[in-house]
Amino acid sequence: MVRISRRTAIKSALFGGAVAVGATTASATESVEPPADARGLLYDATLCIGCKACVTACKDANGLPADTAGPHGLWDRPDDLNAKTKNIIKLYRSGDTTSFVKRQCMHCVDPACVGACMMGALKKREYGIVSWDGSKCVGCRYCQIACPYNIPKFEWEMAGFYNPKIVKCELCRHRLAEGRDPACTEVCPRHAVIYGTREELLKEAHRRIAANPTLYQPNVYGEHDGGGTQVLYLSHVPFDKLGLPALGGESAAATTRKVQGTIYKGFVAPVALYGVLATIVSRNQRRAGEEGERS
């Protein structure tokens, strides 16, 4: 009888925590509000003319090398964001409908990459900018697995001594420190991308939609998507066509915190498990020893 109760106790200790996960997903509130000083970009796809001035300005402002991997090896022609490209203009075309889209880090309100990063190399720093600190990065690339927008890029190729960096838009924080705006917003000839506080940008975005409801998609991408972002999008074509995924309102970082937070709340479960196990193993060991002597 004693034996059965002990087994039951162990089983529930072992599996209880994990099973509890399924039962208590709704209990914890893990949502995150944008930082008070949150700044970001508002990109309006209806205004962009695809001149790529922002792409060139970004490369110059951030000292990035040309990516000549494309056909003929002649142009700075990145296919996508990569270790040499923090900002890119892509083209959506379907029949007569076309739209440019500018892609760069979204500076999420609750970034998955920051939740992933083991020792805080990626962190939301001033103005809520997600920035990278190389001295804390081990190059595990979990940020790349986590990011729903596929933004952080890794230097796969050697450049001198191989010490690969994670490359992503940091909203020109070095320029902000000098009182200048992000390079892409400064050169845009049509103000298709503008810089400001998240609050101002959201207000402006809604003003534009209200002023021209037939042109725009009804929502501002990034207001709530994936827990919200500091880079916001307006478009005349559905956002998923532009490569902006449908993420729902909760960030993956919040989901993970819920699950892991339930299992590891206050680190009680692992410590309790250890206590129970140490007791049982010692007793079993002692009994085995006694039996061994008797036989």
Place this chain on the structure above:
Amino acid sequence: MQSRRDFVRLCTMAAAAIGLGPAAAEQFVQAAEKGRKPSVLWLQFQECTGCTESLLRTSHPAIDDLILDLISLDYHETLFAAAGHQAEAALKSAMRDNAGKYICIVEGAIPTKENGIYCMIGGRTAIEIVNDVAAHAGAIIAIGSCASWGGVPSADPNPTGASPAHDILKGKTVVNIPGCPANPYNLLGTVLQYATYGTLPALDAEGRPKFAYGQTVHEHCPRRAHFDAGRFAEKYGDEAHRNGYCLYKIGCKGPVTYANCSVQHFGDVDGAWPIGIGHPCFGCTEKGVGFTIPMHQTVDIIRPTGPSTYPPIVQPQGTVSPIATGVAGLIVGGLAGAGYMASKKLNTLPTDASGTEKPEV
């Protein structure tokens, strides 16, 4: 003799040709009227006279206006009526009369092997002549690729040790106006600036006037749109070549060659320059490009810019090698096969302790 009105018109034309406004023209006029026509001594060594020929074909202003009204051409073997001792005497007197003020223009490379015996004029080697004339010059200009870099005479294996002027005249400022031939308007601009202001134009690291050699041929090439759109001639006479597409792939050196050829064409004929007539830029104004890199070899782009195309939202990336998939298949298959063979052998083993056979592994 012409009227002042004609002369002002000429000076305006000259100023316009080198990209200056009417104010500069007025200053040319004033300088000329004060009798400050610069004395020009034109030396010719290892050269083909192409640069002189090119100069003869300017029309804004025409060569006669130039040498009669704007400058005083006191020595030029090709254009001189005088010959022999008479010519040598003219050179000496011009040097004496205008010491420290005259412009020394060098055309052609200077041979240095065997003490320079491969080019001698009036019993003196080119080295002696150029040192002598340059010593008292107010400004020294090397015209053409030969005088600027060594040009054709210095091409491998360079049997005469042909050298550019600035190598002989170490320590002196030599304005290089390279080109094969050099564009006469670049010379004209430099000469007129010196005549008018007594100064030399701003020079780049290679001694070339920045007003003419500040940007690559590529940057203002009339075929640039074809480059950006990825439309290339693949060989002479093909469809793309006849359509006037970009010549990069048949060896155009425009992307690395600093010169104003693409905006200042030759002989005052619109479109008269290599790329204009369907031939790739040869890189003659660039040291180590023309006469060095083979004519039809392509060069690296110095600072690539974006093409006029866009990546789509979804651009396939990453590689899957059939060899790797094959190897992976073999590994998995091998493991499965070995596992099955091993499992069959298992049934031959004793289930209790009795086996004392020699270990297999």
Place this chain on the structure above:
Amino acid sequence: MSRSETLEPVGGPLWTRPMQVLTALFLAGIAVTLYRFVMGIGAIANLNDGYAWGAWKPISVIVFTSMASGGYATALLLYVFNRRKYAAVSRTAILTSALGYTTGVIVLGIDIGRPWNFWRIVNPGWWNFHSVLLEVAVCISTYIIFLWLEMAHPLLEGAGQSGQWSFRELARRLTPALDSAYPFIVAMAIVLPTMHQSSLGSLFLLAGVRVHPFWQTPLVPLLFLFSCYVMGYAFVVLTSLLSSLAWRRPLEMEALTSLSRVMSSIVAAFVLVRLGDLAWRGQLTRLSVDGWSLLFYAELLLLAVPAVLSFGLDRHASPQKLFLLAASTLLGGSLYRLDTSLVAFMPGAQWRYFPSVLEMLVTIGFAALAVMGYIAIVKRFPILPGVRHAGAHA
């Protein structure tokens, strides 16, 4: 009982033909590794910004450490549920665990881009407590220490029988201390893998919509925990059977058949949770005959079929059957983990990935090192049950 109670080294020469082949594979892996550290990861691997983890982490860490969970899973039966019959296979299990984890972490060191910054993990002040990977990294690093502490017992026993007086003396002095600390070591060696094996699954929660809904579930930590038991037991069965075959030793049929039965009950639990989870999230109805569904069926069949067959196993079961059932289970568990971490990971329609041959060489090279370690240690230290000499049983 036909089984010998004592454990003995297998003996025999070390430098055999299979060892030579394994050494060659290992050296090839080392050569590729050196090249990677000079020329960069991109020079040898097909890893890209979409499939940033490629196959190294999913195979060498997520799948191999799960196979190497035999030590953990067996310790649970032996020390917590007090099933002493598993003592016969416990050291095999712990040894495979120690070797599997150690080589897995070495491959991890090759995989990460800036391993020279990893030392910072020793300072909890620098930790991001929300990072699941941090928990995994800390637990695995610590667990390796505890695994080798568990291995200290047989290693010291081996030293105790050594010809060298100093080794014998060392063993004599250390063994009592180790004995008294052993329950606490074992308890730690159970808590740590419970944490990180479940968290290896939680890693993919953060990938959110980038993992196919058949595999993306809040229950992934539980499923990963189950799968590590299942695979751990299956791998112990396979290792034990193959060891018997390799060195012509008696088969541990009693321990192995009951281990197979335990394995099949956990498979049953796994399958129930898996199906229940899919039903709860409304995914069951989305099963059809497309690629994703087929992968799911393959996992389920590879696990469930041997589980059903294993329930009927008795001690007269054929060892071949035992082997094939365990192999199928191991394959099913591995497939589940590989699917979650690599196959069902969807970074975007544009990305393609398949490991390069050089990439595979690294994985294979260090797997070969683990096998070499197993052969060498089993030959020199008391890991496997001793062979009873002919006549002793009569």
